[in-house]
Amino acid sequence: xxxxxxxxxxLAALAAVVVFASAFDWKPKPTAELKADLVAYAxxxxxxxxxxxxxxxxxxxxxxxAAIRRGAELLKASEGGDxxxxxxxxxxxxxxxxxxxxxxxxxxSSPEDRQAFKEVVREYCAGARERxxxxxxxxxxxxxxxxxxxxxxxxxxxxxxxxTVAIDITAxxxxxxxxxxxxxxxxxxxxxxxxxxxxLANLADMIFVTHPHGDHYDxxxxxxxxxxxxxxxxxCDLVAYTANRPSKKGPDGKYVAEKKILxxxxxxxxxxxxxxxxxxxGGVKVxxxxxxxxxxxxxxxxxxxxxxxxxxxxxxxxxxxxxxxLSKCPPADVIIASTWNNVQGxxxxxxxxxxxxxxxxxxxxxxxxxxxxGVDHRExxxxxxxxxxxxxxxxxxxxxxxxxxxxESFLFEKxx
Numbered sequence: 059x060x061x062x063x064x065x066x067x068x069l070a071a072l073a074a075v076v077v078f079a080s081a082f083d084w085k086p087k088p089t090a091e092l093k094a095d096l097v098a099y100a101x102x103x104x105x106x107x108x109x110x111x112x113x114x115x116x117x118x119x120x121x122x123x124a125a126i127r128r129g130a131e132l133l134k135a136s137e138g139g140d141x142x143x144x145x146x147x148x149x150x151x152x153x154x155x156x157x158x159x160x161x162x163x164x165x166x167s168s169p170e171d172r173q174a175f176k177e178v179v180r181e182y183c184a185g186a187r188e189r190x191x192x193x194x195x196x197x198x199x200x201x202x203x204x205x206x207x208x209x210x211x212x213x214x215x216x217x218x219x220x221x222t223v224a225i226d227i228t229a230x231x232x233x234x235x236x237x238x239x240x241x242x243x244x245x246x247x248x249x250x251x252x253x254x255x256x257x258l259a260n261l262a263d264m265i266f267v268t269h270p271h272g273d274h275y276d277x278x279x280x281x282x283x284x285x286x287x288x289x290x291x292x293x294c295d296l297v298a299y300t301a302n303r304p305s306k307k308g309p310d311g312k313y314v315a316e317k318k319i320l321x322x323x324x325x326x327x328x329x330x331x332x333x334x335x336x337x338x339x340g341g342v343k344v345x346x347x348x349x350x351x352x353x354x355x356x357x358x359x360x361x362x363x364x365x366x367x368x369x370x371x372x373x374x375x376x377x378x379x380x381x382x383x384l385s386k387c388p389p390a391d392v393i394i395a396s397t398w399n400n401v402q403g404x405x406x407x408x409x410x411x412x413x414x415x416x417x418x419x420x421x422x423x424x425x426x427x428x429x430x431x432g433v434d435h436r437e438x439x440x441x442x443x444x445x446x447x448x449x450x451x452x453x454x455x456x457x458x459x460x461x462x463x464x465x466e467s468f469l470f471e472k473x474x
Contacts, residue, residue: 083441086160086433089171093121096155103148119174122156126182129153133463141449141459150426150439150463157182157427158436164236176233176247179429183210183231183249186465190215193467194222194261202472204367206392208462211273211428211437212373214394215262218365221342224262225360225371225394229276231429241430255282264289264340268373269357270296273428277320284323289340291327293348293358296320329358334386336363345387349377359384367391367472372404374425385410389419392470393457396425397448398437405456419457420470423449 087095093112100109108128115121132149139146160166161175190207197205199219207215213227229250235242259265259282267275267290277298283290298318321328327339329346336343343363351357351374359372359380370390372381381404384390389411395404405421408414426439442461444450449459460468 083445084154084158084433084436084438086163086166088166089118089159089168092155092159093118096121096125096152099151099155103144105148105152108152117174118159118171119178122159122174122178123181125152125156126178129463133466137466138468139460141443141456141461146461147439147443150461151443153463154427154438154440157429158433158438160433162234162236162432167236172236176244179231179233180247180249183464186210186463187249187254189465190467191257191261199365202366204364204369204392204470205467206369206394206422206470207467208422208424208464210464211425212268212394212396213274214371214422214424215258216362216364216369218367220365221264221340222262223264223266223342223362223364224258225266225362226268226274226373227258227265227276227279228273229278230273232272234430250276250278252278252282255279256285259283259286259288262288264291264342266291266344266360266362266371267293267296268360268371268375269293269351269355271351271355271374273430274373280320284320284325287323287325289325289327290321290323291329291339291344292321293346294328294330294356330356332380332383334383347380347383349375349380351376361387361390363388367470369394370404370408372396372399374399376400378403378407381407382410384408387411389414391419391472393419393421394424395421396437397423397442398425401448402451402454405454409455409457416455416457418472420468421457421459422468423459423461 097109097113111124112121129149129152132145136143136145159171159175161172187209190209194215194217197217199205199217201219204216204218210228214225216223232241233244233247255278265283280290280296298320332347333345336345345361347359349357349359357373357375359375362369368388368390369392370384371394374396384407390408393408395401423442426437426442442448
């Protein structure tokens with residue numbers, strides 16, 4: 059019996075996702091092999107001192123810290139550098155290695171390895187958070203400019219001359235216990251505390267969520283903004299489930315998870331339909347086009363006017379027709395886009411807007427090293443730089459591209 063056309067198209071789309079996901083280049087390896095790969099890469103790019111330090115390290119945490127430290131030095135030396143800056147490329151790709159330790163598989167990592175991963179990654183991510191908080195608080199931004207700080211894979215704090223906006227900020231990484239087979243609370247390695255979320259809510263005037271996935275928002279973060287009475291902009295109701303502590307019996311007598319809607323406060327702005335004309339949110343003009351990630355996760359494509367500078371962000375949207383709506387809007391100055399998620403399609407949609415100028419606009423590539431994913435889906439800077447369907451296609455007409463590591467920032471000046 060012939061399948062309905064809609065079902066055929068749905069199956070084809072799912073098959074394409076499976077093929078694409080399985081094509082990621084970084085495969086899980088035992089820690090010793092990962093360490094050897096880092097030594098080989100360091101030697102290949104002239105980082106012989108790092109290669110010697112890593113090769114001579116007896117403890118996993120030692121070589122991981124050495125790699126992150128050297129990567130940070132290269133990034134500092136290339137601050138403001140673009141895609142073609144080799145120091146920047148080498149710094150980011152060196153950091154890939156410690157962030158790709160396989161903390162999800164017993165056959166690839168020992169208890170010592172996984173503890174080292176927790177400790178070193180917590181230091182790295184908490185350090186990025188502290189750097190961003192300090193710099194945002196101190197920054198003075200002139201008219202016509204924005205400074206954008208990257209906190210994690212898709213998290214940004216964006217400061218203009220009058221407003222500061224947070225988008226897709228998460229408490230990740232949270233650490234997976236491979237023996238228990240689930241994420242476990244560990245107060246010794248927590249990256250974000252309740253006090254940190256309050257600090258963020260004090261720094262930013264509002265927070266945006268592209269879609270309700272754990273690497274794009276956190277319930278404690280939403281609670282902090284609600285408590286402060288500051289706008290929380292969402293594509294749908296954000297819901298918390300008590301899945302681990304079911305407390306309500308269903309009709310069959312079994313306990314089921316209860317749900318609690320987190321976005322009922324008056325300050326929550328639910329943009330659940332398209333707005334090609336801007337909506338004013340606390341003095342910031344917002345356009346949005348409601349797509350999805352996959353079939354059923356609402357995801358807004360945002361075009362946010364922050365003090366006269368326009369920022370486009372597609373989150374993890376997979377409905378390209380929604381991104382095409384950006385071609386009917388004023389041109390984006392800054393594009394934030396997941397490099398694994400048809401980044402060239404997103405750029406082309408933005409470039410279709412009247413007056414878009416590739417020589418003046420900027421792309422900030424994102425979603426590298428989401429540490430809640432398994433290694434083979436932990437999108438790397440290596441893949442960002444080398445894959446033809448990402449930024450490795452240098453024949454594609456890119457705008458200016460400025461890759462950032464966690465905690466780094468970029469100053470966009472509209473007059474340039």
